[in-house]
Amino acid sequence: MSALCYQDIAEAAGRIRLLVHKTPVFTSGSINTILGAGIYFKCENFQKVGAFKFRGATNAVLGLDNVSKRKGVATHSSGNHAAALALAASMHMIPSYIVMPENAPEIKKRAVAGYGAKIYFCKPTLEAREQTLEQVVNKTGAVFIHPYDNDKVIAGQGTAALELLDQIPAPDIVIAPVGGGGLLSGTAITVKHLSPSTKIFGAEPAGADDAARSFYSGKLVPSVNPVTIADGLLTSLSERTFSIIRKNVDEILTAREETIIHAMRMIWERMKIIVEPSAAVPLAVVMEHTENFRNKTVAMILSGGNADLDHLPF
Amino acid sequence: MSALCYQDIAEAAGRIRLLVHKTPVFTSGSINTILGAGIYFKCENFQKVGAFKFRGATNAVLGLDNVSKRKGVATHSSGNHAAALALAASMHMIPSYIVMPENAPEIKKRAVAGYGAKIYFCKPTLEAREQTLEQVVNKTGAVFIHPYDNDKVIAGQGTAALELLDQIPAPDIVIAPVGGGGLLSGTAITVKHLSPSTKIFGAEPAGADDAARSFYSGKLVPSVNPVTIADGLLTSLSERTFSIIRKNVDEILTAREETIIHAMRMIWERMKIIVEPSAAVPLAVVMEHTENFRNKTVAMILSGGNADLDHLPF
Numbered sequence: 001m002s003a004l005c006y007q008d009i010a011e012a013a014g015r016i017r018l019l020v021h022k023t024p025v026f027t028s029g030s031i032n033t034i035l036g037a038g039i040y041f042k043c044e045n046f047q048k049v050g051a052f053k054f055r056g057a058t059n060a061v062l063g064l065d066n067v068s069k070r071k072g073v074a075t076h077s078s079g080n081h082a083a084a085l086a087l088a089a090s091m092h093m094i095p096s097y098i099v100m101p102e103n104a105p106e107i108k109k110r111a112v113a114g115y116g117a118k119i120y121f122c123k124p125t126l127e128a129r130e131q132t133l134e135q136v137v138n139k140t141g142a143v144f145i146h147p148y149d150n151d152k153v154i155a156g157q158g159t160a161a162l163e164l165l166d167q168i169p170a171p172d173i174v175i176a177p178v179g180g181g182g183l184l185s186g187t188a189i190t191v192k193h194l195s196p197s198t199k200i201f202g203a204e205p206a207g208a209d210d211a212a213r214s215f216y217s218g219k220l221v222p223s224v225n226p227v228t229i230a231d232g233l234l235t236s237l238s239e240r241t242f243s244i245i246r247k248n249v250d251e252i253l254t255a256r257e258e259t260i261i262h263a264m265r266m267i268w269e270r271m272k273i274i275v276e277p278s279a280a281v282p283l284a285v286v287m288e289h290t291e292n293f294r295n296k297t298v299a300m301i302l303s304g305g306n307a308d309l310d311h312l313p314f
Numbered sequence: 315m316s317a318l319c320y321q322d323i324a325e326a327a328g329r330i331r332l333l334v335h336k337t338p339v340f341t342s343g344s345i346n347t348i349l350g351a352g353i354y355f356k357c358e359n360f361q362k363v364g365a366f367k368f369r370g371a372t373n374a375v376l377g378l379d380n381v382s383k384r385k386g387v388a389t390h391s392s393g394n395h396a397a398a399l400a401l402a403a404s405m406h407m408i409p410s411y412i413v414m415p416e417n418a419p420e421i422k423k424r425a426v427a428g429y430g431a432k433i434y435f436c437k438p439t440l441e442a443r444e445q446t447l448e449q450v451v452n453k454t455g456a457v458f459i460h461p462y463d464n465d466k467v468i469a470g471q472g473t474a475a476l477e478l479l480d481q482i483p484a485p486d487i488v489i490a491p492v493g494g495g496g497l498l499s500g501t502a503i504t505v506k507h508l509s510p511s512t513k514i515f516g517a518e519p520a521g522a523d524d525a526a527r528s529f530y531s532g533k534l535v536p537s538v539n540p541v542t543i544a545d546g547l548l549t550s551l552s553e554r555t556f557s558i559i560r561k562n563v564d565e566i567l568t569a570r571e572e573t574i575i576h577a578m579r580m581i582w583e584r585m586k587i588i589v590e591p592s593a594a595v596p597l598a599v600v601m602e603h604t605e606n607f608r609n610k611t612v613a614m615i616l617s618g619g620n621a622d623l624d625h626l627p628f
Binding site for chain 2: 024045046050265268269271272273274275305309310312314
């Protein structure tokens, strides 16, 4: 399905290096004491557009040939990938076309428009999004950049883990949240290559546990009616990400909604940084499965910081 | 009034170095674009107990003689100084006694208790606080550590600016918020010594502008019925801090409540970090007086991150 390997991620890192932030790694004495582990947080909430998605989008945009760059890029997304693709494109004077559901949060619409994208609104169904996107691609000739079912995107996302292992070498465990699986796939390939003894865990909301069910059944189970506050993790794996995850990930653990909210608040209160609900899922997994993590060095990716300040869950 | 000089601050820095966090300096491309200046934020919201106050409290505790260390330290405060003194004391096995108004926020009570302090509650008036403190000091023999009218405390607070000038050498302007004046005093002495060409500004809420009125009238005006969301900046200058500020500070500028709230939200949204209202006052001052800052390199101290997540002002 995908021949993506560590070399692609190392190349992506070189390609995007001057365009992305090298985000810091934070740790909290009080959280470590509470959970009995040494936890390191890779702060991709400080990445441009407030999420790791900017890495993959930038790598995908830079990988286009010159004809495609003139025609532009397109995607459907209500979330961080849309903003990331819009900014990555605008930084290279490339047109971008974003299909968004009409009920997307105002703040996301404004962010995407602010980065200079042309927005097409559609009904909030996957079918309407795909149809509208097809029309946009047909009309403009833009290249569809899928949020995760794309080797260039996955390679870009893997560069966060590459930096992380430079900052925290050979942790016992690395955890990344899993929605469509782009971040987890890139992370897993990177970590397996650079630190083969490190275990790689996916973290998923129990209310959207299609990746866990796919992983443990060996068959791709689509995400049907997921219910979770972690709005970045609603999507299903693709065959591409599923095959990478099966091969490289050790476990996928889930956390309940109340634990996700608790973890999110703990990060805000103890570390004074803003993370969105999806980014708190790895810490929530540690809170619900403490026995797996006790006395371990655990590095996790805080995937994004685009929380809606007008609608906090706590 | 006070013979405090740069040497005291340099000594404090050496003394507390291994006990405090060297906090990072952040910058935000989007905030710089909006305000037309290069703004650098010294993130004391990431300091232990979530505020710069830990620097001064630690320096004061370490400066005690052995007899005093056995008897302990005391203060009256509903805010960050109480938590800072409690933690600084407990790290050296020194007893601490904190007088708090009974209506102090639960989160602050829990924080102070969590650091092992003995808390005495009193009515929420300055008179009750001072009376209760006197009783506690008489009973225990503890040393009163004033939140700002104390040279050791001021010297400790000045170490934030010392680090800052190492991180951002010779900015055009340094801004610190001013309440009782401890942070601004320590900052001003440090900056005047290390970078004489840098201008030093105090930032104050318009609803608690006693420092500005004192500064421009040349007479210490006490803070009477201050009204501001910036709850760390309600107090009056002391003769000690006033004399230091008159000698070393270039200007004190004020900002309105709505600008403080706007600045606070801008820091949360654009930088993904949590600051309390008092910490947003310097940015609010830049927003209200843009002409003073345009095209300048401006370094400001984000004084603390202990915002009440259950009662956000936006």
